[in-house]
Amino acid sequence: MSSHKNVLYAQSGGVTAVINASASGLITAARQYPNQIGKVYAARNGILGLLAEELIDTSFESDDAIAALKHTPGGAFGSCRYKLKDLAQNRSEYEQLIKVFSAHNIGYFFYNGGGDSQDTAHKIAQMGKQLDYPITCIGIPKTIDNDLPFTDNCPGYGSVAKYVAISTKEAGLDVASMASSSTKVFILEVMGRHAGWIAAAAGLIRQEKSEPPHLILFPEIAFNPTVFCNRVKEAVEANGYCVVVAAEGVKDENGQFLAQSGQKDAFGHEQLGGVAPYLASLIKRTLNYKNHWAVSDYLQRSARHIASEVDVDQAFELGKKALEFALAGKNAIMPIIVRTQESPYQWEVGSVDLDKVANQEKKMPRDFISQDGFEITEACRNYIAPLIQGEAYPPYHHGLPTYVKLKNILVPKILNPS
């Protein structure tokens, strides 16, 4: 074993089209510093694998494989939905993490995830201090929801935004050409439990009032069925058809989700799905318009085939800078994207202390949504537009993208040898 400290990287929560690009950036950068870093390990299935001492040795992966992570969606090492409890409630889990770190000579821990994960990274940093185990903890932002504070945007968001904008444009052309005698209303349900960032991206394609999306439904705006149906009717009468883009997390005036599947994820969040069929039924019943609906679900967040180049570049760069910040002695921080210029868009990587990030949710500012609650404003358009620039196409072989499958060879266990 090298005398240098090893690196541990873990993916957390829902994966994205570009989370592996952050892994690629980090591991590529780490390979530039053989005199300062030992091995780069990755937790199998996120923090659960870390607790179980299931560590993947990335040194078995070729440089080509690590480069190919940049164009491979999903979570290459596995992710998980598992939230560590507070230190006070469950000290033993944190102690177990430190034990694994110690057994495998881990000096640097990188946690690639959303708000919950940044909170976990922060707690591990604190725990290291309390137990006198020197560990550098860096959070790497990731979430299609775009709801982390401080950073200009979250890696994963630009690509889902691009997918939703393009899909809405394409489906809109479809409906427009059929509306005279067939489908009059098309509803696209997109992700976004508490923040409407993803639904908002559909608004980028609208150049004129007559064009889709005619209505966007945001979780930030209470849904009123009468007002909604009137607006659908107006759009159909004015344009011949109506395209609606609805966030899964749209709530009624009592704060109830319009559609609840009754399933909950491990963070205790309601697992949603079904706003589109709800709206379809409402429109059919109230207005008797023939309609179609789509639910893009995982397709939207894994659509690496049409990822935003800006998003891929930022995800890669955040992984790379996370490693460089760690080597420069920074600790308990999260690298962030800083927008240095809006038009043309310019950005650089900055950082923020983890204790400021934890458990905050960045909803859409009210002035990004039109007064009537159904459109995005110019300010919102100016914010989102730069994030979908460029098409970072993956390579193809025989008509299908060549996504890499890693070897994922496990490190022999030390604490619990088999």
Place this chain on the structure above:
Amino acid sequence: MSSHKNVLYAQSGGVTAVINASASGLITAARQYPNQIGKVYAARNGILGLLAEELIDTSFESDDAIAALKHTPGGAFGSCRYKLKDLAQNRSEYEQLIKVFSAHNIGYFFYNGGGDSQDTAHKIAQMGKQLDYPITCIGIPKTIDNDLPFTDNCPGYGSVAKYVAISTKEAGLDVASMASSSTKVFILEVMGRHAGWIAAAAGLIRQEKSEPPHLILFPEIAFNPTVFCNRVKEAVEANGYCVVVAAEGVKDENGQFLAQSGQKDAFGHEQLGGVAPYLASLIKRTLNYKNHWAVSDYLQRSARHIASEVDVDQAFELGKKALEFALAGKNAIMPIIVRTQESPYQWEVGSVDLDKVANQEKKMPRDFISQDGFEITEACRNYIAPLIQGEAYPPYHHGLPTYVKLKNILVPKILNPS
């Protein structure tokens, strides 16, 4: 007005990612023969516009705009769902068509659609003879359902097949990376009312038993909930997760659609949607696995951003050859794709008489589906694989595809001048 006969082109039924490529091929070809053809008109909203004498004069469109049709999804002139009744039942509608043809000096009629439309084209050819109005009628095949006979495949199918294969691959990577602690089953509902061609395309991505899609549900195979749930359970136990791709037209053992929205289209077909939520609920209830589902609906058939190059080329070529066949004196035919070699795939354009095509539906051969009914066979893979080759990316501007919007200037009415 030119003394040469004019051309009338009309789009029919559900649009595709490449129906405009056929229009592009036809109009581009027509512009090469100014000494043989007058103008190229397009019916506004398909046959309904033709009946209403709403004709678009495509000569106002630039060569660049006509070229851009090759990369623009939807129906650029509008399509419709409207089936002409039999000659015996509704002779007056056919007479009205001939009146419009006569008033606008139409000598060539091209009808771009599926089985119903080929039937209509055939009847119009017969009517021309009966009324002694010389009209050349050519059907141009189009349907994502791939259910027309004689042609190797139908333009529109290759692109939806590519979209479904890629989307399944991407979503499969997503589920695989989350399955240890979260979603275990992912269900993708795709189109296909009576034939499983679209669902079958997902099978292209499966190289090993452990890989998605673990189960494909075809309309050709009766659905048995017990057998299905057992197979889902086996897949989850063997691989940690299960990806299901279901055609919208899956039926139970009594021939009932699993999900019926209760809406009907103008052809009297049930409008389906909702197999995915049905299966999700069944799995949750029976196996208690956390699951996610997506319904790609119009997104799949309008996804020009990831269209198959083979499909785009074939659609363009069929439009071009349709025009050339007409000029060569052929009548009442449909140009078709002939597979001259499977590996490497080679094709050419042939033709078939319209009276043989009408109202036939090409379902999947039983030997394209595995014995157990949940997979495609090698024969099926060899058939579909060539059709998704190549990525015919559209041009982009500021992160969004630049789809063309035609001027669509109407020809002054002669029969009913306003």
